[in-house]
Amino acid sequence: MATAELVLGLLSGGPAHGYDVKRGHDAWFPDSRPLAFGQVYTTLGRLERDGLVEVVDKTSGGGPDRTVYALTSKGRDHLTDWLNDPVPPAWGSADEVLRKLVAAVRTGGDAAGFLARQRANHLRRIRELRETPADDDPTSPLVREYIVAHLDADLRWLDTALDRISEQRGTRS
């Protein structure tokens, strides 16, 4: 799961506290399950331990604890690396692709570049699968065809996503 990197992405716009991070996440993925508070705080704690985020403000008394977190430069680098990295094409990887794309668009990253690399990755995977013959048993070719068909579907979505991103860029500039 890439919740950690998503949290980094959510913080890339400026310092925020845990509640803002959760709300931000839920706004990015309105159709997904909301992020649990507990998960936000454990993630932030782990990120702080790894030096990817730091606490910049801490107010207490008169209300709930308000700890404000910010990205460290190490955290920013980590986020950039993650966004540049295509996802290994595998069954169920689309979630991750979508997560990265949304984060890249929202944080002003190179979404088109990411999509291009992702396309290449998917195409490469299809070629690998096509070049190595499936095992000679009753189900292997079925599984193989299933995977290729899903990769093909992903690619078609990547295609439209690329066009949409380019259009958005075109209308904004």
Next chain:
Amino acid sequence: MTLETLVQLARSRTPADRSRVQLATTALAISGALLLGALRIARLGKAELDEGIYSNYVAESGLRSGLIAILIILALLTAGLAVQALRLGTAARERRMVALRMAGASSKQLRQLTVTDAAIAGFAGGLFAGPAYLLLSLLFGALPRMARILPGAEVLDVILWIPVVIAMTAAGAMIGSLLHRDGPVPAGPQSATPRRTGVIVGPVLMVLGVLTSGHLGYVAVTVAIAGFALFFVSISAVWIRVIGRRLLRSGDPANLLTGVRLVTDSRPASRIAMLLGCCGFLVGTLADGIAAVRADDTLGGSTAFYTTGFGLTIAGLAVVALTALGALIVGVADQLVDQRRQFASLTALGVDLPFLRRVIRRQLTAVAAPALAVGLLLGTLIGVGQIAGGAVNPFDLGNLPIAAALTAGGWLLGHLGGAAAGFLLRNQLRDALDPENLRAA
């Protein structure tokens, strides 16, 4: 490209293309036979010949040149049919050309192929011209003396045959070269410029012909007829589109479809209209002449001489007109093959055979009937006689009933032709409507 390749690639093997070449070959063979006849008569020399053996037209040296001229004109007219025949199947041939271009053929090679194709048809036509002449001379030999206008063939005529074969091959090559279009024809609307030019230049030529007729005789007549043809082809293109547009506004689906077919491609229709119009014009002229001869008592007992001549020429022109109608029918059949996919999809919309026959009949009669009628009317009223300064008085009121009768006859013949076409094409129509065509690319 080797010669073998050239000949092999020039000759298309589709059935439609084969019938196209056969038609052109036949037309060129008849054209060659007529040319051979002209040469045969020219070989008789300048002396007067025995009127007991030869027809007066051949025997009298003064008339011989006229007969030769008529044979050459008929040869040119039939060669015109070869042009029409070779034009058929444009869409299919263009697809073939594109395919050849894709295989790396240069435009020069494509031109070579078109020219070779037509030249082969010309060569074959030239070869058939000999036997065709033999047959025609035997046929005419069996007629009464006055009608024996083609002298029987002799061994020496074989020598005349050689230049005819060469001439026909050259004619074929020339037709091919004229018809060859490089690259796909732009799909845009047909330019109006050539039509406008024809509408202006045509009458100018006609007037020029009439004015100079006193000095130039046959040349002037030819100029006038050429002007008439040009004017007719240009005006008929305009007018076919007008009819097409009017039909397009009609509520009757059959008229609507006819209109679409006329408007989308009016060129073949206007060419045929021209040919039919000119045939009508000449037949009208001759009918006019016959009437004049019959009315003129001073000609005395030699009416057989005149009527035979007129009769033969009318027969010749009728053959040309029928062949032109035939070419129009073949052209429509060709369109049917080409557009069979569209027709097949009409089947899906509930269009049946009688309906389509009605459309085809209307398409043909809309072109043929008025063209024949107008040609005949003008021919009878104006006539070559006036242009050449002949014996007939202009605007003889006695001619009016004849003109009216001929016009009505022409109109009727055009309609008969349309009906005949619908009947003759019924199998092609059924094939075109076959839903199986939807599968073919």
Next chain:
Amino acid sequence: MSGSQAVLELDRVEYSYRRNTALRGVSLQLKPGEVVAVTGASGCGKSTLLHCAAGILTPDAGTIQVDGQDVAALREEERARLRRTKVGIVLQFGQLVPDLPLIDNVALPLLLDGHERGEAHLSAMNWLEQVGIADDADAVPTELSGGQTQRAAVARALVTGPSVVLADEPTGSLDSQGGQELLDVLLQAARYRGAALLMVTHDNLVASSADREIRLRDGLIQHEVSL
């Protein structure tokens, strides 16, 4: 620039149809034996690019070199010769001469180039075998399935030993099974001959077999990635 070793080089090629601009300056290079897929939405200019590369369309601006020869500098006759000897073309369908038997269709570029019939037929037969339709040598295209005619098109594209093969949606008229088979035949044939292959396609399976993907959008290269 490594232009000297590229078998196909397009430099800032522009092309406009009457109303719309199809290419706004596209540059690309193909090295010997390389397989490149050009992708993009309909109307992005990918087919125009291929037709320019094939010498069927003449670009408004920019240069095209095949085997180091500037196509625009050639006379029409020489350009046709270049097209039939150095460039092989496979289209979606319809590039075979409908009334010619397959053997003659495949031999056509050689015949047009002035080769003797027997010799041309021998090469054509070899290629028909290579693409697996030697049995249909005497059939005419209308008697065959889409897959078979496309195989013949592949054979014809390669019969003269071109350095570049250009394919425009080669599998476009086939179902997925037939498309895969044809793609394999095409790749194998190009590899066997050592020809560079430029494929215009919207089919991801076709694109996946390339060494490089070039994606066009609105007549410009949107991105280029190696696979």
